[in-house]
Amino acid sequence: MSSExxxxxxxxxxxxxxxxxxxxxxxxxxxxxxxxxKDLGDSIISEQHLQINLRGNFEELQExxxxxx
Amino acid sequence: xxxxxxxxxxxxxxxxxxxxxEVAFPGRVTSIHVPGLARHQHYSVPKKNLLNxxxxxxxxxxxWGDRVxxxxxxxxxxxxxxxxxxxxxxxxxxDSWTYFHFDQHRDDWDVRDDKGLCPKLxxxxxxxxxxxxxxxTPFMVxxxxxPKKESDGYNIDGRHIPILSKYFTQELQxxxxxxxxxxxxxxxxxxxxSQRDLKVTPTPAYLTFDLDLLSRSEIVTNFDQNDDxxxxxxxxxxxxIRPHKRIFGADILGFPDWNQHHALSCLTMIILARKIMxxxxxxxxxxxxxxKRAQAGQxxxxxxxxxxxxxxxxxxxxxxxxxxxLEALS
Numbered sequence: 001m002s003s004e005x006x007x008x009x010x011x012x013x014x015x016x017x018x019x020x021x022x023x024x025x026x027x028x029x030x031x032x033x034x035x036x037x038k039d040l041g042d043s044i045i046s047e048q049h050l051q052i053n054l055r056g057n058f059e060e061l062q063e064x065x066x067x068x069x
Numbered sequence: 070x071x072x073x074x075x076x077x078x079x080x081x082x083x084x085x086x087x088x089x090x091e092v093a094f095p096g097r098v099t100s101i102h103v104p105g106l107a108r109h110q111h112y113s114v115p116k117k118n119l120l121n122x123x124x125x126x127x128x129x130x131x132x133w134g135d136r137v138x139x140x141x142x143x144x145x146x147x148x149x150x151x152x153x154x155x156x157x158x159x160x161x162x163x164d165s166w167t168y169f170h171f172d173q174h175r176d177d178w179d180v181r182d183d184k185g186l187c188p189k190l191x192x193x194x195x196x197x198x199x200x201x202x203x204x205x206t207p208f209m210v211x212x213x214x215x216p217k218k219e220s221d222g223y224n225i226d227g228r229h230i231p232i233l234s235k236y237f238t239q240e241l242q243x244x245x246x247x248x249x250x251x252x253x254x255x256x257x258x259x260x261x262x263s264q265r266d267l268k269v270t271p272t273p274a275y276l277t278f279d280l281d282l283l284s285r286s287e288i289v290t291n292f293d294q295n296d297d298x299x300x301x302x303x304x305x306x307x308x309x310i311r312p313h314k315r316i317f318g319a320d321i322l323g324f325p326d327w328n329q330h331h332a333l334s335c336l337t338m339i340i341l342a343r344k345i346m347x348x349x350x351x352x353x354x355x356x357x358x359x360x361k362r363a364q365a366g367q368x369x370x371x372x373x374x375x376x377x378x379x380x381x382x383x384x385x386x387x388x389x390x391x392x393x394x395l396e397a398l399s
Binding site for chain 2: 015016018019022023025026029030033042043045046047049050053054
């Protein structure tokens with residue numbers, strides 16, 4: 001992987017982590033304000049799904065790929 | 070319905086969805102390969118950058134004069150709808166219009182500045198920004214209900230914007246002083262929108278459809294889904310909306326193109342696209358029911374110890390093959 005490619009991957013990783021932190025912040029706000037009538041608000045579950053997706057995206061960036069090597 | 074155009078934004082060169090859409094709508098499809106919209110990018114973008122990117126890479130004045138149905142990928146990037154709605158409005162002069170948000174989630178949830186604005190857009194904060202920036206009336210068609218938030222409405226840059234919801238109707242909003250976001254019992258999330266609310270909202274309408282609104286029996290997405298909402302129910306909801314509205318643009322998303330091998334999901338999307346465009350869907354719905362029966366058989370085969378399909382599994386096999394799908398669509 002060239003240093004330029006590595007720079008792009010690092011930027012994408014940073015972007016993914018920042019998206020993860022924002023999602024955790026939003027999830028905490030939902031925890032405080034979500035609908036008491038439900039066990040877990042739909043929005044809390046959606047943030048958890050987003051975090052799983054982001055983790056998958058991050059792990060994919062960790063793996064060396066043919067295109068980048 | 071003749072002036073509908075389908076724009077498919079894809080980040081992979083050849084996908085099952087692309088082949089299926091081109092067979093289903095011959096002569097009406099423009100596929101735009103936009104690798105810049107791939108995963109790992111644009112989780113959060115300033116509004117201006119998003120609009121500039123779409124103007125440079127996606128907008129074509131020859132296409133956007135028609136009514137455009139855009140099909141794009143991952144639900145993590147639902148905020149692209151902000152740019153797509155703007156492009157659809159480009160050649161139209163409406164004082165006001167209705168924005169229908171078909172989604173399992175509300176996407177209007179994040180920290181705002183004092184004026185109610187967000188400097189950057191992402192998948193959880195763009196709905197009220199569309200309403201505020203483009204003078205739209207938001208109409209929620211999904212299961213997520215927040216009584217206090219909805220009866221308060223949005224307050225953006227000193228303007229009050231009411232929020233309409235298919236379950237939490239204006240009549241219900243005004244019937245009580247809602248002090249918290251507790252949802253009344255007996256709510257399924259599949260209710261039909263109120264005729265009164267449909268009548269009082271502006272006639273021009275843009276529709277965005279996040280596929281995670283649908284049950285896992287209909288489609289694979291990478292978010293949580295509402296198992297009570299079938300495709301036939303969505304068609305019924307559309308039948309109630311259509312007499313009151315003139316749809317000038319729409320988009321469908323939520324079926325990521327890095328995970329597109331599921332032919333039943335493609336069929337669901339094509340039927341939905343036809344329904345939005347006002348085309349007949351009865352024949353395809355019968356085939357859809359056949360495919361779902363086959364899927365139910367695969368789910369039940371776990372009790373016989375055979376190969377079985379688990380709806381929790383995001384990379385599950387489809388009950389129909391690509392060849393069968395393309396034949397049914399052609």
